[in-house]
């Protein structure tokens with residue numbers, strides 16, 4: 001049956017990296033006889049320019065109707081001075097929230113070929129394979145009340161709220177434990193239970209869920225320690241489960257272990273595995289439009305789409321293999337470049353993955 005995919009390139013490097021990822025998706029579809037219909041939509045700055053809002057109702061309706069979404073990235077200096085309510089990032093957050101995409105998988109996997117590209121010593125990162133499971137529709141990103149007010153003395157004060165319901169914690173904890181069962185059966189739940197009430201509930205509920213997974217080893221870690229451990233001894237981790245903001249920060253940090261943020265894909269899933277797939281990085285305005293961006297995180301996000309939403313494991317594996325083959329050939333975008341390798345642009349990297357996939 002024909003599956004429908006909404007493609008939203010977004011802003012900055014978004015269109016460049018999405019174009020390469022679509023080429024790879026089309027090659028995979030041809031090779032594995034998959035039938036996809038791609039439809040285009042705007043999100044973020046691109047949507048503000050066209051519709052005046054970062055996520056138009058028509059686009060949201062389309063997003064509800066399709067089977068999966070491929071997103072580039074949103075945001076950029078052009079829209080930074082807008083009212084926060086209509087900034088590009090609000091469109092992304094609304095989409096996550098409206099579609100119930102609470103389960104954010106961010107795998108940090110070091111391709112052995114890139115051990116030299118990491119800012120850490122090769123022996124610290126070689127063999128690294130971590131999965132960060134980030135809660136994506138709750139916590140401080142969405143909590144109310146939130147406001148900026150003027151105090152009686154004229155001073156400005158701003159506040160946010162970090163709420164978690166136990167049902168929200170339970171469902172993301174289950175995702176973490178289920179994922180761990182498919183991997184090395186270790187979950188580290190990261191929180192700040194020594195300070196935050198929301199984290200104390202988080203820890204309690206994770207412990208409750210753990211009772212249903214006696215085969216999975218559970219540990220708890222405070223987020224500040226986790227940040228330190230991630231650079232000191234990252235290979236101790238298998239699955240990290242954490243709340244929205246901690247997961248945002250730790251996943252950027254974990255990306256550098258893999259050589260570059262340009263390597264880190266992501267899947268944002270609802271309870272039926274419908275998903276939005278996007279690189280974990282942003283729109284990189286500093287390198288946009290120059291054919292410099294690494295498209296591999298977006299290409300690997302397509303692989304995650306085939307794996308998690310469409311259950312096409314062979315096609316997903318093949319894309320990962322093609323990426324590995326291209327790295328074996330010594331091709332590198334600037335962000336993962338090291339001595340002796342061949343520096344290529346966004347398009348050449350995408351073309352090389354398509355060619356490697358065709359050859360498999």
Ligand SMILES: NC(=O)c1ccc[n+]([C@@H]2O[C@H](COP(=O)([O-])OP(=O)(O)OC[C@H]3O[C@@H](n4cnc5c(N)ncnc54)[C@H](O)[C@@H]3O)[C@@H](O)[C@H]2O)c1
Pocket residue numbers: 013017072073074075076077089092261262278279280281282283284285286287292293294295297335
């Ligand atoms: N999911 C998203 O759409 C998303 C995620 C993060 C940030 N943003 C937005 O992106 C804009 C820029 O944010 P930022 O600069 O903090 O983060 P960023 O991830 O866009 O860039 C951080 C650094 O990483 C580099 N980089 C990122 N992706 C790369 C790639 N594929 N190849 C090579 N280098 C890459 C950039 O050049 C930059 O030096 C902001 O408007 C921010 O809100 C969007």
Ligand SMILES: CC(C)[C@H](C(=O)O)[C@@H](O)C(=O)O
Pocket residue numbers: 075089092093248280
């Ligand atoms: C752009 C921003 C809203 C987003 C987030 O904070 O979740 C981004 O940093 C990410 O990691 O996807």
Ligand SMILES: [Mg+2]
Pocket residue numbers: 248249252280
């Ligand atoms: Mg982020």
